[in-house]
Amino acid sequence: MSIEPTSTGAGALLRLIRDGRASTRAELVELTGLARSTVAQRMDALISEHLVVPAGGSVSTGGRPPQTFAFNRAAGVVLCADLGATHSRIAVTDLAGEVLAEDAQDIAIAGGPDAVLGWLERRFEERLEQLGRIHDDVRGIGVGVPGPVEFATGTPVAPPIMPGWDGYRVGERLAGHFGAPCLVDNDVNIMALGEHYRAWRSFDHLLFVKVATGIGCGIISDGRIHRGAQGAAGDIGHIHVPGNEEICRCGNRGCLEAVAGGGAMAARLRAQGVDAANSRDVVRHVRDGSPAAMQLVRQAGRELGEVLAASVNFFNPGVIVVGGDIAHADEHLLAGVREVVYQRAVPLGTRSLRIARSTLDDRAGVIGAAVMVIEHVFAPDVVDRMVATG
Amino acid sequence: MSIEPTSTGAGALLRLIRDGRASTRAELVELTGLARSTVAQRMDALISEHLVVPAGGSVSTGGRPPQTFAFNRAAGVVLCADLGATHSRIAVTDLAGEVLAEDAQDIAIAGGPDAVLGWLERRFEERLEQLGRIHDDVRGIGVGVPGPVEFATGTPVAPPIMPGWDGYRVGERLAGHFGAPCLVDNDVNIMALGEHYRAWRSFDHLLFVKVATGIGCGIISDGRIHRGAQGAAGDIGHIHVPGNEEICRCGNRGCLEAVAGGGAMAARLRAQGVDAANSRDVVRHVRDGSPAAMQLVRQAGRELGEVLAASVNFFNPGVIVVGGDIAHADEHLLAGVREVVYQRAVPLGTRSLRIARSTLDDRAGVIGAAVMVIEHVFAPDVVDRMVATG
Numbered sequence: 001m002s003i004e005p006t007s008t009g010a011g012a013l014l015r016l017i018r019d020g021r022a023s024t025r026a027e028l029v030e031l032t033g034l035a036r037s038t039v040a041q042r043m044d045a046l047i048s049e050h051l052v053v054p055a056g057g058s059v060s061t062g063g064r065p066p067q068t069f070a071f072n073r074a075a076g077v078v079l080c081a082d083l084g085a086t087h088s089r090i091a092v093t094d095l096a097g098e099v100l101a102e103d104a105q106d107i108a109i110a111g112g113p114d115a116v117l118g119w120l121e122r123r124f125e126e127r128l129e130q131l132g133r134i135h136d137d138v139r140g141i142g143v144g145v146p147g148p149v150e151f152a153t154g155t156p157v158a159p160p161i162m163p164g165w166d167g168y169r170v171g172e173r174l175a176g177h178f179g180a181p182c183l184v185d186n187d188v189n190i191m192a193l194g195e196h197y198r199a200w201r202s203f204d205h206l207l208f209v210k211v212a213t214g215i216g217c218g219i220i221s222d223g224r225i226h227r228g229a230q231g232a233a234g235d236i237g238h239i240h241v242p243g244n245e246e247i248c249r250c251g252n253r254g255c256l257e258a259v260a261g262g263g264a265m266a267a268r269l270r271a272q273g274v275d276a277a278n279s280r281d282v283v284r285h286v287r288d289g290s291p292a293a294m295q296l297v298r299q300a301g302r303e304l305g306e307v308l309a310a311s312v313n314f315f316n317p318g319v320i321v322v323g324g325d326i327a328h329a330d331e332h333l334l335a336g337v338r339e340v341v342y343q344r345a346v347p348l349g350t351r352s353l354r355i356a357r358s359t360l361d362d363r364a365g366v367i368g369a370a371v372m373v374i375e376h377v378f379a380p381d382v383v384d385r386m387v388a389t390g
Numbered sequence: 391m392s393i394e395p396t397s398t399g400a401g402a403l404l405r406l407i408r409d410g411r412a413s414t415r416a417e418l419v420e421l422t423g424l425a426r427s428t429v430a431q432r433m434d435a436l437i438s439e440h441l442v443v444p445a446g447g448s449v450s451t452g453g454r455p456p457q458t459f460a461f462n463r464a465a466g467v468v469l470c471a472d473l474g475a476t477h478s479r480i481a482v483t484d485l486a487g488e489v490l491a492e493d494a495q496d497i498a499i500a501g502g503p504d505a506v507l508g509w510l511e512r513r514f515e516e517r518l519e520q521l522g523r524i525h526d527d528v529r530g531i532g533v534g535v536p537g538p539v540e541f542a543t544g545t546p547v548a549p550p551i552m553p554g555w556d557g558y559r560v561g562e563r564l565a566g567h568f569g570a571p572c573l574v575d576n577d578v579n580i581m582a583l584g585e586h587y588r589a590w591r592s593f594d595h596l597l598f599v600k601v602a603t604g605i606g607c608g609i610i611s612d613g614r615i616h617r618g619a620q621g622a623a624g625d626i627g628h629i630h631v632p633g634n635e636e637i638c639r640c641g642n643r644g645c646l647e648a649v650a651g652g653g654a655m656a657a658r659l660r661a662q663g664v665d666a667a668n669s670r671d672v673v674r675h676v677r678d679g680s681p682a683a684m685q686l687v688r689q690a691g692r693e694l695g696e697v698l699a700a701s702v703n704f705f706n707p708g709v710i711v712v713g714g715d716i717a718h719a720d721e722h723l724l725a726g727v728r729e730v731v732y733q734r735a736v737p738l739g740t741r742s743l744r745i746a747r748s749t750l751d752d753r754a755g756v757i758g759a760a761v762m763v764i765e766h767v768f769a770p771d772v773v774d775r776m777v778a779t780g
Binding site for chain 2: 229
C-alpha cells in the first residue's frame with residue numbers, strides 16, 4: 001500500500017503557511033494533528049526547496065520565541081501568455097501572482113504554432129534575462145489560446161480560428177523548452193479565473209463573457225473553472241438566438257456569434273455604408289457617437305442577453321462579467337444585456353444577480369494564467385511529490 | 391486557535407473504512423501519517439458511536455492477527471421522500487443507501503405543508519415501526535419537493551405549484567420531529583444525484599431532465615449537485631425556445647414548458663378533440679398508437695432538444711438522462727431530443743455525448759435523497775463534530 005497525497009503532506013503544510021493560517025511548527029502541529037517529528041521533517045523538505053523561509057521570531061511569551069516561517073513568493077517565477085487572434089500579452093509573475101514584467105504585441109495566431117511559440121519563447125527569454133532569472137527559476141507556464149483545448153495534454157482541438165494548431169502539443173513544447181510544467185487552456189477560461197481571483201472571490205459561481213470578433217464564456221463553478229466533459233464548456237457563440245435565422249460560418253442558423261459578434265457587427269455597419277473592418281472599428285464608431293453603431297451594439301447586447309438569460313436559468317450564477325473589445329463600447333452593450341436578462345430570466349435567478357464590466361480588462365488573461373499555474377504547482381499532492389523527489 | 395476539520399479527523403478515518411481503503415489501525419496510520427495513539431483514540435470514538443464495528447482478525451502473518459474493522463451500515467436508518475405535484479414516494483434506507491422499505495401514494499402537494507408533512511410523518515413512523523426501529527435510529531432525513539428550495543435552511547422559495555409552502559421551514563419541522571438532520575432540495579436535483587450515483591458514476595458532468603407537467607433539470611458538476619447562487623440552477627422550463635412565442639403562465643413568451651411540458655401537450659390534444667387531462671394521458675395516447683400524440687411528443691422532444699443543445703454548448707455534459715412521465719412515451723421524446731441536439735450543438739460537445747432514458751425511473755428521487763443525506767451525515771467535518779460531542 002503506497003502513501004497517497006493527503007491533506008497532511010508537505011503540500012498541506014505549505015498551503016496553511018501560504019494562506020497565513022500558520023507560521024510556526026507548533027501551529028502546524030495543532031492544526032493538522034500530525035506528530036511534531038513529522039511536521040519538522042516536512043518543514044525541512046519545504047525549506048530545502050526554498051518554498052518556505054525563516055521569518056524571524058514571533059512575540060515572546062517569556063521563554064525562547066518560536067521560529068516563524070513564511071511562504072517565499074520569490075522562490076521562482078511563472079511565465080504567462082494570453083494569445084489572442086491578432087494580439088497577445090505576456091507576463092512574468094512571482095509565486096503569489098504579482099506581475100514583475102509584462103508586454104503586449106500584435107501577432108497573428110493564424111501564423112501557426114512554430115512562428116507564434118518561437119516568438120513567445122524569445123519574449124519570455126528576454127523578460128527572464130531582464131529580471132535576472134534563469135530557466136531553473138521557472139516554476140510553471142500558463143497559456144491561454146483562442147480556441148478549444150484538451151486541458152489534460154495542453155493541446156488545441158479543432159480550433160476554428162487557429163489554422164495549423166489542431167493537435168499541436170503546446171504544453172509539451174513549452175514545458176520542454178523551459179523545463180517546467182505548462183498548462184494550456186481556452187482564453188476565456190483563464191480570463192474568468194483572473195476576474196474571479198482578483199475581483200469576485202466571494203462569489204462561488206461566475207460567468208465571464210468575452211465579446212470580440214467571436215463570443216465565448218468562461219465558467220467558474222464552486223470557485224473552479226468548469227471545463228466540461230471534453231473541455232468544450234462555455235461555447236455560447238453558437239447557441240441559437242430566438243428570432244434570428246442568420247447563417248453562421250458553422251453552418252447552422254441564428255447563432256449568437258452571427259448576430260452579435262464583433263465581426264457580424266462590422267459587416268452590418270459596412271452594409272450601411274460605414275467603414276468598419278473589425279470589432280475595434282465598431283467600438284471606435286460608438287465612441288465617435290455614431291447612432292447606427294450605438295444602436296447596433298445595444299441590439300447585440302439584447303441578443304447576448306437572450307442567451308445569458310437562458311444561462312442564468314440553467315446555471316444561476318452570482319455574477320456575470322462582460323469583457324472583450326466590444327465591452328469597451330461604453331454602457332451600450334451592458335444596457336442591452338441587462339434589459340433582456342432581467343426581463344427574461346426567472347426572478348429567483350436575477351434577484352441578486354450582478355452584471356458588471358471586466359475590471360482587469362486586457363490583463364484578465366495573463367493574471368488568470370498565473371493563478372491557474374500557481375494553484376496547480378502548489379496543489380498539495382504536487383508539492384508532496386516535489387519534496388519527495390527534490 | 392481552534393482545531394478545524396481536516397482530513398485527519400475521525401470523519402476522514404471513517405471515510406477510508408467506508409470506501410474499503412483501510413480496515414486496520416496500522417493501515418490508517420500508514421495512509422494518514424497520524425500518530426498511532428491519535429488513530430487509536432479516534433477509532434475508539436467511532437466504535438462508541440457504533441459507526442465502526444470489529445470485523446474479526448485478518449489473515450495471520452505469524453504473530454497475533456491485527457484487529458480489522460468495518461463500517462456499520464446498520465448503525466441507523468435514513469428517511470427519504472420524493473414529494474411530487476400529485477404523487478409521492480417514500481423510503482427507509484440503511485446507511486449505505488440500500489432500501490429497507492418503500493411506499494408510493496397519490497397525494498396533492500397543493501394540500502399545503504401541514505397536510506402533506508403530517509401524512510409524511512405518519513408514513514415514516516409506520517415504516518420505522520415495521521422495521522423495529524425508533525427515532526434514535528434515524529441518522530438523517532432527505533426530502534425532494536417540486537419547486538425551488540433554499541438549501542441551507544430547507545425552505546421552499548416562491549414555488550409556483552406549491553401553494554402554502556413559500557417560506558415554510560420543511561427541514562426544521564422534520565428535523566424537530568425525528569431528532570435528526572433534515573436536508574430538503576428540489577426534486578430534480580435529488581433525481582440527478584440518484585441517477586449519477588447508481589448508473590453514471592464514471593461521468594463527472596451529468597444533466598437529469600424531468601419532463602412531466604413541468605420541465606426541470608438537475609445538474610451534476612464535477613460529481614456534485616450544482617445548485618447555483620440562489621439554488622435556482624436547472625430551471626430550464628422557462629428558457630425561450632427559438633421559433634416559439636406561446637404565452638406561458640410565467641408571463642413571458644415561448645418558454646419551453648409552454649410548448650413541451652406535459653400540461654401544454656395535453657392542452658394541444660384537447661384542442662384537437664382528444665380527451666387528455668394531464669401528462670399521463672398524453673403517454674397513454676402515445677402507447678395506444680395515436681398518431682397525433684406521437685407526433686406531439688416527438689415535436690416536444692425537438693423543442694427540448696433546442697434548449698438542451700444550448701445547455702450542451704454552455705455546460706458540455708458527458709451524459710443527459712431524461713426522466714419524468716413523458717419519458718415513458720417509448721422512444722418518441724428521446725428521438726426528438728437526439729435529432730436536434732446532435733444537429734444543433736457544437737461537434738466537440740456531442741462527440742462522446744450520451745443521451746439516455748432514466749434507469750431508476752420513479753425511484754431516482756428517493757435513492758438520490760438517501761445519497762444526499764449519507765454524504766452529508768458522513769462528511770468528515772460532521773463526523774468530527776459528532777464524535778466530539780457524542
